Amino acid sequence: MPAPAFDVLLPSDAALVVAFSGGLDSTVLLHQLLAWQQQHPQSSLRALHVHHGLSPNADRWAAHCQARCAEWQLPCEVLRVSVDGRDSGIEAAARTARYEALSAALRPGEMLLTAQHLNDQCETFLLALKRGSGPAGLAAMPAVRTLGAHLLVRPLLNQSRQALEAYADRHQLRWIEDESNQDLRYDRNFLRQQLLPELHQRWPHFAEATARSAALCSEQEQLLDELLADALSGLIQPDGSLCFTPLLRMSEPRANALLRRWIAGQGGVMPSRDALKRLRQEVMASREDAQPRLRLGEAEVRRYRQQLYWLPLQDSLRDRVLAWADLSQPLTLPQHLGTLHASRAACQLRYPRPDEQVSVRFHAQGRVHLAGRNGGREIKKVWQALQIPPWQRERLPLIFYNQTLVSSPDLFITRDGAAVDAPGWQVVWDRTSGSGE
Known part of the structure; x- marks a missing residue:
């Protein structure tokens, strides 16, 4: 039966x-x-x-x-x-x-x-x-x-x-x-x-x-889920990150219980007690200008300002260079980041000269002069002003003409790339259509 x-x-x-x-x-x-x-x-x-x-x-x-x-x-x-x-x-x-x-x-x-x-x-x-x-x-x-x-x-x-x-x-x-x-x-x-x-x-x-015994443990966990639900929802931000500063003022058992539930909500494997201790000491309590990170299984926890982010492990794109030889064709980005399209709907970016090759990269350094701004700024300061976390900065496509940075789609155009009294184009980043490795 x-x-x-x-x-x-x-x-x-x-x-x-x-x-x-x-x-x-x-x-x-x-x-x-x-x-x-x-x-x-x-x-x-x-x-x-x-x-x-x-x-x-x-x-x-x-x-x-x-x-x-x-x-x-x-x-x-x-x-x-x-x-x-x-x-x-x-x-x-x-x-x-x-x-x-x-x-x-x-x-x-x-x-x-x-x-x-x-x-x-x-x-x-x-x-x-x-x-x-x-x-x-x-x-x-x-x-x-x-x-x-x-x-x-x-x-x-x-x-x-x-x-x-x-x-x-x-x-x-x-x-x-x-x-x-x-x-x-x-x-x-x-x-x-x-x-x-x-x-x-x-x-x-x-x-x-x-x-x-397992059933009783499960009941206790369900009870904790209910008791901590409101506190946890108040800490989780719209992007899924966790505001951790209130945890530093809590008892360790309560803070650990909230951290475990946040990690579970991100699909992570439950961390050990030692891992939670390291998370508190090495990430949450690190100095303000640090960029701490702690690997937990196939993901890592990183801090930006007063929030914790749960991020899957991914290969660095820092050294990747993609040639975009034909602007009439979309360019597929790696690691499922989407595709780039050239659009004439806006004339923000000047067309490349015959001696300029268009490429897409994911890392820039030095000073840049943004269109419409006086003076130059270090690229790090630009990212900070735009509130871009460090790990996202090397996952944003950057448009180069030869070795010159001209644009970051949806974020800025440099003085070297701005269209001035001439026909121009716009880079459209479709984040939903990528299938690249």
């Missing part, structure tokens, strides 16, 4: 997608959902299998999943990913690659279902305990959370692995065994193979008890 949680978690017309590895857990989940979907004909069901390429059996596993789905008359798509574990380890890299591929393959309105169960929840709790996590980490896995624009649902969290094995035996299901599950170098396998059997032998209901 389908798991009772299905009717609570799933609308009767749900568009369901199962992350189908072919192992016991996802095989049981897909089989149960097939029965549920047949009872709810307005719903739909399909499977996605992620091919990590890490095992010599990966092709065979993909074929197994496609064969099972063909037998059950369900669509099954194989998603191939590449895994680079040099930075975060194979386990974490594979998990990240898997969820990125699954999320990208979802269609509008679809829900992703994964097969984590009660024993997995226990393992996740213990791993968080090993890392020294607080209540947010010890809350382990929620039954429902967002995954981009979609919902991620784990309907088996209250079922033990033993219950899934019994279901599979009763329905004569076939599944595959991943040989890497026996490799004790991986922390989760060590817990599963060595530690948890001893704990369950001593305390048969240990998994249920840890699940209750």
Whole structure:
């Protein structure tokens, strides 16, 4: 029979997608959902299998999943990913690659279902305990959370692995065994193979008890979310940055709780207590004219004036030079920054002379003379007057004629580039249409 949680978690017309590895857990989940979907004909069901390429059996596993789905008359798509574990380890890299591929393959309105169960929840709790996590980490896995624009649902969290094995035996299901599950170098396998059997032998209901603890931690976090919501909204600026000066006057626990919630809202991984201490000391409490930065995972926190900014890590564009030989054609900028177009709607910028080559760069130095202003100013002072944070200054396209800066679209034109009593043009920066790398 389908798991009772299905009717609570799933609308009767749900568009369901199962992350189908072919192992016991996802095989049981897909089989149960097939029965549920047949009872709810307005719903739909399909499977996605992620091919990590890490095992010599990966092709065979993909074929197994496609064969099972063909037998059950369900669509099954194989998603191939590449895994680079040099930075975060194979386990974490594979998990990240898997969820990125699954999320990208979802269609509008679809829900992703994964097969984590009660024993997995226990393992996740213990791993968080090993890392020294607080209540947010010890809350382990929620039954429902967002995954981009979609919902991620784990309907088996209250079922033990033993219950899934019994279901599979009763329905004569076939599944595959991943040989890497026996490799004790991986922390989760060590817990599963060595530690948890001893704990369950001593305390048969240990998994249920840890699940209750995780649920209590989750309740505490939800309560803190509610209590701190107004204070946090008062600190977050329209651009998503955080005004941090009030935090310096708060108790450390309260300030840390607000910082964690701001980081979570930016999609960041929860920082450790030590990382929050460094954030306070090295970034928030640094001198006024400093440009501090602290890397947290695949992002960094930077300060500008009295605000903190959460920024994804990106390659520097400081040395990039793009030739714009044909002004009748748009120029695509790197790193999805958009495109530039030459427009005759305004005559702000003079046309280049025959001996001048037009290029786009992302760094300038020295003094510039802005059109309509007396005297020159250091470019750094220009950016400061325009309130452009330092990291944005090297992501703004700058128009050069040969080696001379003539314009920054939407911001300024220099005296060397201004159109004076002559036809001119305008650079239009479309920030929404970029696809460059």
